[in-house]
Amino acid sequence: MEKCLNDYLNYLEIEKNRSVKTSENYGRYLRYFLKISGVKSSKEITNETVKEFRLYLARQPIKKITQSYYVIALRNFLRYMIKNDIETLPPEKVELPKTPSRQIETINFQELERMLAMPESSSIRGLRDKALLETLFSTGMRVSEICALDRYINLESGEVTVRGKGDKLRVVFLSREAKEAIKKYLDKRMDAEEAMFLSYIKAKNPKIIGRVNPRTVQRLVDFYARKAGIGKRVHPHLLRHSFATDLLVNGADLRSVQEMLGHSSITTTQIYTHITNKELKEIHRTFHARRRK
Numbered sequence: 001m002e003k004c005l006n007d008y009l010n011y012l013e014i015e016k017n018r019s020v021k022t023s024e025n026y027g028r029y030l031r032y033f034l035k036i037s038g039v040k041s042s043k044e045i046t047n048e049t050v051k052e053f054r055l056y057l058a059r060q061p062i063k064k065i066t067q068s069y070y071v072i073a074l075r076n077f078l079r080y081m082i083k084n085d086i087e088t089l090p091p092e093k094v095e096l097p098k099t100p101s102r103q104i105e106t107i108n109f110q111e112l113e114r115m116l117a118m119p120e121s122s123s124i125r126g127l128r129d130k131a132l133l134e135t136l137f138s139t140g141m142r143v144s145e146i147c148a149l150d151r152y153i154n155l156e157s158g159e160v161t162v163r164g165k166g167d168k169l170r171v172v173f174l175s176r177e178a179k180e181a182i183k184k185y186l187d188k189r190m191d192a193e194e195a196m197f198l199s200y201i202k203a204k205n206p207k208i209i210g211r212v213n214p215r216t217v218q219r220l221v222d223f224y225a226r227k228a229g230i231g232k233r234v235h236p237h238l239l240r241h242s243f244a245t246d247l248l249v250n251g252a253d254l255r256s257v258q259e260m261l262g263h264s265s266i267t268t269t270q271i272y273t274h275i276t277n278k279e280l281k282e283i284h285r286t287f288h289a290r291r292r293k
Contacts, residue, residue, distance in 0.1 A: 001034055001039060001040060001041060001042065004042065004081065004086065005027070005030055005031070005034070005077070008026075008030075008077055008080050008081075009023050009026060009027050011080060012026060017166055017167055018166065019165060019166065019167070025069070025073075026073045026076075026077075029069060029070045029073035029074070030073055030074065030077055032070065033053055033070065033073075033074055036053055036056055037049050037052065037053050042081055042086050042087060042088035043087050043088065045078065045088050045089045046089055047089065047093055049089075050074065050089065050094055053070075054067070054071065054097070057070060064097065067097060068096060068097050071094060071096055071097060072096065074094060075091045075094045075096070076091075078090070078091040078094065079091040104241050104271055104272070105232065105238060105241065106238065106241045106242045106245050107225075107230060107232070107234060107238065107242055109246075111228065111230050112137065112239075112242060114228040114229065114230075115133065115224050115225055115227075115228040115230060115234070116130075116133050116134060116137065116177075117228075118224040118227045118228050119133065119224065121184065123206075124185075124188055124189070124200065124206055125200055125206060127181070127184055127185040127188050128185050128197055128198065128200075129220050129224065130181045130184075130185070131178070131181040131182045131184070131185040131197070132146065132197050132212070132217065132220070133220075133221070133224065133239075134175065134177050134178040134181040134182075135149075135174065135178050135181075135182065136221075136236060136239045136240070136243075137175075137178075137239050137242060137243055138172075138173070138174050138175040138177070138178035138243070139160065139162070139172035139173065139174065139178070139243070139260075140172065140239075140240045140243035140244060140260055140261055141162060141172060141240070142164065142165075142236075142237070142240065142262075143214045143217050143218070143236045143237070144214060145162050145163070145164055146196075146197065146212075146217065146236075147197070147211060147212050147213060147214055147217065148163070148211075149162070149195070149196040149197065150194050150195060150196055151186060151193070151194065151195065151196040152194070153196070155174070155179050155182060155183060158173055158174040158175075158178075158179055159171055159172075159173060159174075160172050160173070160174060162262070164262040165262065165264075166264070168262060168264075170259065170260070170262045172260060173260075182196075191208055193208060193210075193211075195210070195211035195212070197211070197212040198210065198211065198212060199211065199212050199213070199216050214236075217236050218235060218236060221234055221235060221236050221238075221239065222234060222235065240261070241272070244257050244260075244261055244269070244272045245272055247260070248272055248273065254266060254269055254270065254273070257269055257272070
């Protein structure tokens with residue numbers, strides 16, 4: 001089974017163009033299934049084996065959504081084996097679990113404005129932080145994408161090509177505030193580093209460590225959220241949520257938001273519509289049945 005599994009993981013990366021992270025996650029899910037089920041060959045994967053595994057998962061302190069990831073990985077693995085004439089359980093016999101609708105959080109506009117105003121402009125780190133926060137909100141980039149961003153972009157046009165999940169390219173746009181913050185940060189820099197956002201050693205004369213990493217971005221977002229007096233935990237992805245919600249609330253169509261977020265399926269983008277329903281409620285209250293006394 002290990003050889004078959006390794007062939008499948010290689011297939012994901014080479015043929016399906018999945019990221020290394022996706023391949024690692026699938027490998028972890030499937031090896032856990034093989035370990036718990038005790039399966040040694042593809043023929044041993046039966047309805048009963050899968051049911052027992054799902055029952056085992058249900059009795060663990062694992063979220064429903066995470067349990068579904070195991071089942072999705074297993075179904076896709078079964079599909080791969082059937083496609084390659086390997087005798088095993090047909091994937092359609094494995095039903096996906098019902099999971100509760102995904103709920104997302106955002107921060108309100110006043111909180112966001114306070115947070116974006118927090119970085120100080122007197123230091124290179126402060127200028128970097130201001131530019132990074134404005135870019136996150138302006139573009140809706142994922143953390144990995146903003147860490148990989150290079151400095152040589154066309155600030156005048158404000159259009160940036162980003163390589164996202166599955167190695168897919170998309171164009172994102174910089175707001176006026178983001179462009180101004182980036183220009184101030186780059187004007188202050190005296191280095192020739194290719195990365196847009198750099199990590200620095202805390203010192204009177206900060207030394208460059210290298211490109212920022214996801215943990216650095218998470219820490220600085222959390223720091224400025226607390227500095228702005230925001231009570232809830234704020235993480236970089238929450239700014240991505242706020243970006244999408246802001247567009248929809250102000251009239252952007254779902255397809256356009258899908259393109260800007262880099263979602264493969266519009267179903268993923270639809271999770272934001274329940275938040276904009278609050279705005280629809282206000283519109284209903286303002287305009288519906290105005291002639292009634």
